[in-house]
Amino acid sequence: MIEIEGITKRYDATTVVDEVSMLIEPRTIAVIVGTSGSGKTTLLRMINRLVEPTSGVIKLDGADNRSLPGYELRRSIGYAIQGHGLFPHRTVAQNIATVPVLLGWDKARIKARVEELMTLYQLDLEAFGPRYPHELSGGQQQRVGVARALAAEPNVLLMDEPFGALDPIIRNKAQEDLLAIQKRFGTTIILVTHDMEEAVHMGDKIAVMDAGKLVQYAKPAEILAKPASAFVETLVGASEKPFRLLSLGRVRDAVETGTAEGEAILDDASQRDALAELLWSGRPALPAKGADGKPLGRVTVDGLVKRAARPA
Amino acid sequence: MKEAGVKAWLPSLLRLVLVVLLVAFVTNPGWFEPLLKPLTENNAPAIYNQGSLLTLTLLHLRTVLIATVAATIVAVALAILVTRPAGVEFLPLSRSLVNIGQTFPPVAVLALAVPAVGFGEKPTLIALFLYGLLPIFENALTGLTTLPANVVEAARGAGMTGWQRLVQVELPLSAPIILGGIRLSVVISLATATIGSTVAARTLGEVIIAGLLSNNLAFVLQGGLIVAALAVLIYDGLSAIERYTARRMGQETA
Ligand SMILES: Nc1ncnc2c1ncn2[C@@H]1O[C@H](COP(=O)(O)OP(=O)(O)OP(=O)(O)O)[C@@H](O)[C@H]1O
Ligand SMILES: [Mg+2]
Numbered sequence: 001m002i003e004i005e006g007i008t009k010r011y012d013a014t015t016v017v018d019e020v021s022m023l024i025e026p027r028t029i030a031v032i033v034g035t036s037g038s039g040k041t042t043l044l045r046m047i048n049r050l051v052e053p054t055s056g057v058i059k060l061d062g063a064d065n066r067s068l069p070g071y072e073l074r075r076s077i078g079y080a081i082q083g084h085g086l087f088p089h090r091t092v093a094q095n096i097a098t099v100p101v102l103l104g105w106d107k108a109r110i111k112a113r114v115e116e117l118m119t120l121y122q123l124d125l126e127a128f129g130p131r132y133p134h135e136l137s138g139g140q141q142q143r144v145g146v147a148r149a150l151a152a153e154p155n156v157l158l159m160d161e162p163f164g165a166l167d168p169i170i171r172n173k174a175q176e177d178l179l180a181i182q183k184r185f186g187t188t189i190i191l192v193t194h195d196m197e198e199a200v201h202m203g204d205k206i207a208v209m210d211a212g213k214l215v216q217y218a219k220p221a222e223i224l225a226k227p228a229s230a231f232v233e234t235l236v237g238a239s240e241k242p243f244r245l246l247s248l249g250r251v252r253d254a255v256e257t258g259t260a261e262g263e264a265i266l267d268d269a270s271q272r273d274a275l276a277e278l279l280w281s282g283r284p285a286l287p288a289k290g291a292d293g294k295p296l297g298r299v300t301v302d303g304l305v306k307r308a309a310r311p312a
Numbered sequence: 313m314k315e316a317g318v319k320a321w322l323p324s325l326l327r328l329v330l331v332v333l334l335v336a337f338v339t340n341p342g343w344f345e346p347l348l349k350p351l352t353e354n355n356a357p358a359i360y361n362q363g364s365l366l367t368l369t370l371l372h373l374r375t376v377l378i379a380t381v382a383a384t385i386v387a388v389a390l391a392i393l394v395t396r397p398a399g400v401e402f403l404p405l406s407r408s409l410v411n412i413g414q415t416f417p418p419v420a421v422l423a424l425a426v427p428a429v430g431f432g433e434k435p436t437l438i439a440l441f442l443y444g445l446l447p448i449f450e451n452a453l454t455g456l457t458t459l460p461a462n463v464v465e466a467a468r469g470a471g472m473t474g475w476q477r478l479v480q481v482e483l484p485l486s487a488p489i490i491l492g493g494i495r496l497s498v499v500i501s502l503a504t505a506t507i508g509s510t511v512a513a514r515t516l517g518e519v520i521i522a523g524l525l526s527n528n529l530a531f532v533l534q535g536g537l538i539v540a541a542l543a544v545l546i547y548d549g550l551s552a553i554e555r556y557t558a559r560r561m562g563q564e565t566a
Contacts, residue, residue, distance in 0.1 A: 048469065050465065050468055050469055071468075071471045071472065071473045072471065073471075074468065074469055074470065074471035075470070075471030076471075079466075079469035079470070081462055081465055081466045081469055082462070083462050084462075084466075085460075085462035085463050085465060085466030085469075086463070086466070087463060087466070087467070087481060088460075088463065088485065088561060088562030088563065089481075089484050089485060089560065089561040089562050098470045099470050099471060102470065102471055102472060102476070132562045133562060134562050148470070
């Protein structure tokens with residue numbers, strides 16, 4: 001659990017982060033969104049003390065983050081820096097091994113971990129392990145940056161726009177991978193992004209920042225349904241709201257009894273994808289099926305449209 | 313295509329020829345006597361005859377090496393110190409000190425050093441050391457202060473201590489620039505070391521001075537040529553090391 005209590009950061013007279021308090025439950029993902037310069041990176045960097053706050057306290061699992069020397073604290077927290085920040089003079093494998101080496105893991109364990117992560121991020125060990133960062137594409141560099149942050153199996157992971165340079169397909173894959181890792185290891189993640197879609201998809205909770213202030217911190221559905229201010233409303237994108245709301249729901253929760261013609265949609269797909277399919281094919285209803293192929297009923301345009309309306 | 317091939321190996325060939333000529337000259341200067349003879353008058357010797365050219369060359373190189381190593385250690389240490397948060401306030405002071413070292417003429421340093429440390433290699437070493445500090449210090453300073461910010465931050469973020477960051481990230485990444493400073497310093501020292509012979513240091517300056525005293529152009533020329541050849545070859549060699557290091561540090565070279 002991460003408790004941020006009344007954190008303020010001032011540079012001279014300018015307040016960059018202003019009295020921010022938020023609580024991040026263990027094993028959840030908190031996403032920070034906000035315009036450029038709103039203090040997202042600064043807030044994130046106060047958690048691992050790359051930036052020392054002017055006032056306020058941050059506690060990790062109940063312990064003040066100032067109870068350890070900064071470098072020891074940072075070895076226990078994964079950090080994917082904005083714009084990857086790979087060491088240009090170290091190979092991909094050496095970059096990924098950075099924190100385990102600092103922690104003094106034995107060679108065999110480091111090697112196994114590097115292999116595991118490279119496989120996970122679909123970077124061929126033989127081909128990419130000995131390469132230097134400048135020999136990779138931007139997207140590959142970014143994935144190595146995320147792998148490096150994950151290397152020492154941290155309980156807390158700070159990610160600053162980790163998927164910015166990825167194309168939509170790879171980005172989607174990277175998001176799913178991260179969600180899977182998060183589920184498997186119970187990692188607590190704080191992720192900064194500019195992409196509202198990503199925020200709604202990844203976040204258990206979303207924190208909206210504006211000019212250093214935390215203006216709303218709530219579950220995605222609530223942010224969409226009840227934006228706290230005109231700023232949040234604009235950020236969320238008024239015209240996109242119904243679709244974002246639908247993207248939060250799964251088909252299985254919108255299934256109605258009855259049958260329909262044509263290719264069935266998986267119950268695990270998002271309701272937004274189901275509506276898109278319906279509108280695109282001009283049909284009023286789609287059959288739904290479970291992962292095992294068992295028919296479950298159908299989803300209808302009318303049913304989904306009702307769900308896309310502002311919740312009461 | 314063929315022309316490009318010639319262009320590519322021509323410099324290497326020239327370098328090789330220069331090395332062969334240099335080695336031949338300092339080991340068997342007699343071979344070159346006919347070439348230098350026309351420069352002498354009154355049957356004066358064409359080849360330096362008051363000591364072995366090979367010994368003088370090696371002593372000359374030794375003096376430059378010692379001075380450069382000392383200047384490198386001090387300049388890099390100073391640059392490290394003034395780029396740490398605790399040492400920033402010493403930056404202006406060390407800049408002026410190093411600048412004085414460079415602007416003070418080596419001849420004047422020699423004149424001042426002799427009464428203190430006596431004649432011979434020592435005053436020369438002091439002069440070369442002071443003169444060589446500036447390029448290394450300035451380059452080390454540039455290297456250490458222009459590191460990519462997010463790479464250094466990533467090193468902090470990974471939990472490296474200040475020392476680990478310095479040794480594992482900052483110094484390796486600034487190595488090519490520091491080497492550039494050392495290269496400049498060495499070339500300056502190679503030429504400057506010759507004046508050491510005015511205070512009885514055993515360098516190739518001896519040959520030049522002997523030539524000047526006895527009005528023997530052949531001596532002056534051979535002393536000067538050996539120093540020039542050494543400078544060209546060492547400059548080339550260090551440039552190659554620098555390019556290799558830059559590539560190893562993941563920096564593109566033109
Ligand atoms: N070391 C510093 N000294 C002075 N001002 C700073 C410093 N670091 C950040 N700032 C300022 O603090 C503000 C917030 O910066 P921060 O990097 O946290 O923004 P951000 O929300 O992450 O922006 P982006 O989305 O562009 O990454 C900016 O106005 C920035 O100029
Ligand atoms: Mg930022």
